[in-house]
Amino acid sequence: MPVMTIREAIRQALREEMQRDRRVFIMGEDVGAYGGTYAVTRGLYEEFGEERVRDTPIAESAIVGVALGAALGGLRPVAEIMTINFILLALDQIVNHAAKMSYMFGGQFKVPLVIRVPAGWGQLAATHSQTFEVYFAYVPGLKVVYPGTPYDAKGMLKAALRDEDPVIYIEHTALYPVRGEVPEGDYVVPIGKSEIKRVGRDCTIVTYGRMLQASLQAAEQLAREGIEVEVVDLRTLRPLDMEPVYESVAKTHRALVVTEEWRSFGVGAEVAARIQEHAFDELDAPVMRLGSREVPHPYNKHHERAVLPWPEDVVKAVKLLLR
Incomplete structure (x- = not known):
């Protein structure tokens, strides 16, 4: 099976869906001739031309607003927002319009809109390093996905591009170089299905996005010490599939929820x-949560590392939970 990075898997999904369906097009800042801020759309402008890979002004509300109109008009737009920090400028279009349009008109309108938005950090300071997935997971009418492997990144983007509802597709910039197996040919990973990524017996870790990789690394380290943890990847934050989580907790009797967000009022809290x-009687200890420190994200490299969760933090949390 071919091995590729998450960046390559996303690009392959975009290319294949654009070849399959002429209604699919991409719009956003620097997605065309420049090839995307993170090189995800590199080569697509040359292959499909400026009508289907469209550079836009620096105007997030306009990008999402135009894409919403295009979706209502029968196209399947992919609106790329350069970073999730900038998506705040388009919240009205997303929350008040895209999410509610089909409901308010009794299903007469469909909104097949995909918003691709990178989240992440790297000494980008407080206003450019945030993680806002909970903003969208909170809103009925949206679907929110946050893949953590190349296989899921490709399959879930394909599913999003074929969906009739608006999908917020979040990509963590630190995951772009992560490599993994991606099968040749067409396949789809269904939206709204969690998956057990590692089988274990002593503790359940529930996670998604970058923290999936951190949790898998922690699990390997713990296994060398005789502790076997089970890792459940949510993959989709709305709709949220909890059945694999409950089944895992019924086996391990302990649960650690690992996210990169601030702990208060977040996805991890939910x-x-x-x-x-729903699984209280199966628990031998209170559910534990691990997240980022609740401060504005610092610029300083050492301070930045100190506020984020890492594999060693997951290891410590599991050992504390088992103690």
Whole structure:
């Protein structure tokens, strides 16, 4: 099976869907001749031309607004927002319009819109290093995906591009170089299905995005010490599939929720609440959460590392939970 990076898997999904369906087009800042801020769309401008790979002004509200109109008009736009920090400028178009259009008109309108948005950091300071997936996971009418492997990145983007509802597709910039197996040919990873990425017996880790890779690394280290953890990858944050989580907790009787967001009021808080509500009798210890320190993201390299969760933090949390 071919091995590729998440960046290559996303690009391959875009290319294959653009070849399959002429209604699919990309629009955003620097997506065309420049090849994308993170080189995800490199080569697509040359292959499909400026009508289907369209550079836009620096105007996030306009990018999403035009893409929404195109989706209502029968096209399948991919709106790329350069970073999730900038998506705040398009919240009205996303939350008040894209998410509600089909519902408010009794299903007469469909909104087959995909918004690709990188999240991440790298000494980019407080206003350029945030993680806002909870903003969108909170909103009925949106679908929110956050893949953590190349296989899922390609398959879930294909699913998003074929969906009739608006999908927020989040890519973590630190995951772009992560490599993994991606099968040749067409395949789709269904939206709204969690997956067990590693089987274990002692503790359940529930996670997604970059923290999936951190959790898998931690699991390998713990295994060398005789501790076997089970890792459940949510993959989709709305709709949230908790059944694999409950089944895992029924086996391990302990749960650690690992996210990169601030802990208060976040996705991790919702997951922990659902475990307590629906699997309380299976727990031998309270659900534990691990996330970023609740401060504005610092610029300083050492301070930045100190506020984020890493594999060694996951290891410490599991050992504390087992103790």
